[in-house]
Amino acid sequence: MDASPVPATPPCDPPSGAPRAGRLPFAVRILAWASYFNDVASELVYPLLPTLLTGELGAGRTVLGLIEGIAETVSSVLKPVAGSLSDRWSRRKGFVVVGYGLAAAARPLMGWVSRPWMVLAARTGDRIGKGLRSAPRDAMIADSTPESMRGRAFGLHRALDHLGAATGPLVAFAMLEYFRADLTTVFAASAVPGIVVVLLVGWGVRETRRAGPRAESVDRSPRTGAPIGAVRTGSRALGRPFFAFLAAVLVFSLGNSSDLFVLVRAEEIGVPLAHLPLLWSYFHIVKSVGAYAAGAAVDRLGPRRLVLGGWVVYAVLYAAFAVARSPSQIWGMVALYAVFHALSEPAERALIAHLVGENQRGRAFGWYHFTNGIGALPASLAFGAIYERWGAPFAFGWASSLALIASVIFLTAFGIGSGRRSVQESGAASA
Incomplete structure (x- = not known):
């Protein structure tokens, strides 16, 4: 079990003082509910994008992959910029509010498109909002939360995020099935929860008190939490262990194409x-239930084991999608696929907060989101092209193979059992 790490900088105070024992800070809870309503809005429209593009507008799977890849790449490029600026200015809230506001404005526009490039423009506007808010928001959660509760904090955030993602498709289903709404009406309805998000964050969250951006930070062992090597400041504070983790994330992201292809596969098989x-919705309900439990497990077991476990689950499930033959199999596989997200999402974020100092968190989360997303364009393009030319078994098998390679890189860098030196300890030895 990982020992609690030594904080690199004095812990920041949550907006209304220290949280009561066992209770997550108010800012964390508000940000979690904001993510809930944002995902209600997002997932009202997301499952319908393949139908809009390939059905209504006549675009192929390669165009679907291109649009998703471009939108996610634009978002990814913005994330380290927004994260770094939030560190430099010691202000995070403005990025979060503007990011949610842009997304709330862009989504309804997809209901009035008549060309694939219009979908690209609206989808990119949505993802620009995500690029602005993601790193500062994750840094706000880490800033507001004691080290011993950070897994729970990210677990709650991911749980409510996925609960919102489960609610959105249910609302879409009800509108389509029972109220006979058209796609334009469903897309327009996404504006309502989007406005709620902006009001929640704008009025319900205050900035955390933090030291200036040049404050010291310390490399720490991902095994023991002990300080390692020299104290670092400025641009060097992220350190080699953090970038070793990003290397594994990059390889994984190259096989992590848009989840829209899971829906394409489901419809192809007969759903x-x-x-x-x-x-x-079912997919996100399973993720929501699992994410909070996994977040608590991060605090008990440490993040490394859960990151590795999640990536291995992904590899196994994508191999299974390659050979699926019936809708009932798809429903079971989607539930297990949700386990990957539940295990890895809070664990990856907790690991980042563990590896870097407080005043580098915005930048660190920005580079994490950038790395996770920069592979989106080649991943989705390659997956769509392989799917279109050679079929689902080759496409899903390709993604599974890259996930296994990323798992080996992570295991080599960080280890998982006793008797193996971590990359951070190795980096300190060579410093």
């Missing part, structure tokens, strides 16, 4: 169109 929002 009815009206049931796709239900399938997507």
Whole structure:
């Protein structure tokens, strides 16, 4: 079990003082609920994008992959910029509010498109908002939370995020199935929860008190939490262990194509169109239930084991998607696929907060999101092209192979059992 790490800088105070024992800070809870409503809005429209593009507008799977890849790449490029600026200015809230506001404005526009490039423009506007808010928001959660509760904090955030992602498709299903709404009406409805998000963050969250951006930070062992090597400041504070983790994330991201292809595969195998929002909702319900439990497990077991476990689950499940033959198999595989997200998402964020100092968190989360997303364009393009030319088994098998390679890189760098030196300890020895 990982020992609690030594903080690199004095802990920051949450907006209304220290949280009561066992209770997560108010800012963390508000940000978690903001993510809930944002994902209600996002997932009202997301499961319907393949139908809009390939059905209504006549675009192919390669165009679908291109649009998703470009949108996610633009988002990814913005994340380290927004994260670094939030560190430099010691202000994070403005990035979060503006980011949520842009997304709330862009999503409804997809209901009035008549060309694939218009979908690209609206989808990119949505992802620009995500690029602005993601790193500062994750840094706010880490800033507001004691080290011993950080896994729970990120677990709660991911749980409510996924609960919102489960609610959105249910609303879409009800509108399509029972109220006979058209796609334009469903897309327009996404504006309502989007406005709620902006009000929640704008009025419900205050900035945390933090030291200036030049404050010291210390490399720490991902095994023991002990300080290692020299104290660092400025641009060198992230350190080699953090970038070793990013190397593994990059390889993984190259095989982590858009989840829209899971919906394409489900429809291909025989899941009815009206049931796709239900399938997507079911997927997020399982993720929501698992994320909070996994977050608590991070605090007990340490993040490394859960990151590795999640990536291995992904590799196994994508191999299974390659050979799936019936809708019932898809429903079971989607539930297990949710386990990957539940294990890895809070664990990866907790590991980053563990590896870097407080005043580098915005930058660190920005580079993490950038690395995770910069592979989105080649991943989605390659997956879509392989799928279109050689079929699902080759496409899903390709993604599974890259996930296994990333797992080996992570295991080599950080280890998982006793008797193996971590990359951070090795880096200190060579410093």
